[in-house]
Amino acid sequence: MQVQADRTIEAIDSALAKDKDMLDKAMLDDIMHARAQLEAVAQDTDETIIKDKIDNLEAISAKFVEIRMNSTITKLCRVIMLKNSRIGVKNKMPQLIILPHEELCPEGVVIEVEKGISVCNALLANDIEIEHACEMSNACTTCHIYVREGFDSIAESDETEDDLLDKAWGLDPDSRLSCQAIVDNADLVIEIPKYTINQVSENH
Template sequence: MPQIVVLPHHELCPEGAVIEADEGKTVCKTLLENDIEIEHACEMSCACTTCHVVIREGFDSMDEADELEEDFLDKAWGLEPDSRLSCQAVVGEENLVVEIPKYTINQVSENH
């Protein structure tokens, strides 16, 4: 069973985390199921960028982003070559190291 190492995030996961992940499940669902409350304003329908993450290790083990995801990623804050929308990034066989960016572009966040 692959693991997701979540790097420390000042609000969502200050200590970082190592969690077991099910192959075939999205990174977003896996984080949410493990009490890491990543934003997902569009309810994981690939219609925003609030669940943007950077895959620091294991990026090549995942399927490539489709055109719709790529279009939304272009609007994400802090975009990097290994950026993905966590609602679309599906866990494969390999472990992942995930960084949740410090900021998100969410015009209506209930948590702030």
């Protein structure tokens, strides 16, 4: 749990270093206060206290995360529109908009991919080192992603994937295993969860 506390503090520090200007003073003060509270208990032996402060900082930072995400999507969409206008929409390949992830893809990126490739393979081919512990054989949960846009363009998950997803950290209705999510014609907006199942179990 201490590791998770350190990671959370690192993540918020890094986000503030880049995008503090997006916040008004009240929001910044609230975040800094919650950060200080977490830092004060980060080495505590009582994991419940640490978890409580992590949850508090994450809840208070949620609006900041949303503002950053929207700003990134806007920037990335501009890149897509520019590219499409150059090549002509008719000939375009599907594009994956990868939202920022502190460790794997800090700035977010837009990548063009061949139809039929899995999202996991597309990420790895573009140096986004998502975990894939079972080598993409639909047998672990480490390649969990959220498909924020374009979800319905991907073939439905099978029973095995659904069972594995039940164990994923941060499961939500947009969750898929990236090795089983095959790109069709539509563009996709992909978010990589903050933690993998392995990182969470290491801390317990």
